[in-house]
Amino acid sequence: MKTGGELPLGVVLAGGLSSRMGRDKAWLTxxxxxxLRRVAEVLAGVTGEIMVSGRDPAPFGFACPWLPDDTPRLGPAGGVMTVLAATGRPCLVVSCDLPFLEPETLVRLVAAWRDRPETALMTTYRIVETGFVESLVAIYDPAGLPLLRENLEQGQRRLSAIFPESLRCHLDYSRDDPAVARAFFNVNSPPDLIRARGMEEGA
Incomplete structure (x- = not known):
């Protein structure tokens, strides 16, 4: 599918409860x-137009439209459903807990999305060795909204299960590639944060 110079809407998911971290991840510096501001600025540099799902970004020093999370107990899939329903547009969705996300990672994703097959409702990265799908650095098509709703109503919240392989376009990468793997490192827990601080110091 060719989409010319079209860009998806950038969306930062920031409505999580940070329960594993024990404090608000969005405020980690x-x-x-x-x-949250760091991720939003990286995303805006690629998509131009962005919004935040889950909270107002103004207190973080970043101004853009935002949406409250209508489904806070449904996890990231609920946030994706909310933004697709509200905008009706393809959305490049990233979580707010990716301190080492780089523009190049998103540029490659957009390029793959522009050439995606007609059947693809989700364009994402996949780890070659394990098949793990990076569902929180992915572009979602609004045509997938009915599938999202149906699965969430049935209790399925895992995005890679909601959108099976036949409905995805993949960019494969190796976990042995440190530059790419670093971009997907997220801080979910205190041990993750300790490791991330070491990575930050070595940058």
Missing amino acids: FFGQPL
Whole structure:
């Protein structure tokens, strides 16, 4: 599917409860910025137009439209459903807990999305060795909204299960590629944060 110079809407998912971390991940500071702001600026540099799902980004020093999360107990899949329903547009969705996300990672994703097959409702990265899908750095098509709703109503919240392989377009990468793997490192827990601080110091 060719889409010319079209860009998806950038969306930062920031409605999580941060239960594993024990404190609000969006306020963790990396490279001198709150994490939510850092991720939003990287995303905006690629898509131009962005919004935040789950909270107002203004207190973080970043101004853009935002949506409250209508489904806070449904996890990231609920956030994706909310933004697709509200915008009716393809959305490049990223979680707010990716301190080492780089523009190049997103540029490659957009390029793959522009050439995706007609059947693809989700364009994403996949780890070659394990088949793991990076569902929180992915582009979702609004045509997938009915499938999202149906699965969430049935209790399925895992995005890679809601959108099976036949409905995905993949960019494969190796976990042995440190530059790419670093971009997907997320801070979910205190041990993750300790490791991330070491990575930040070595940057």
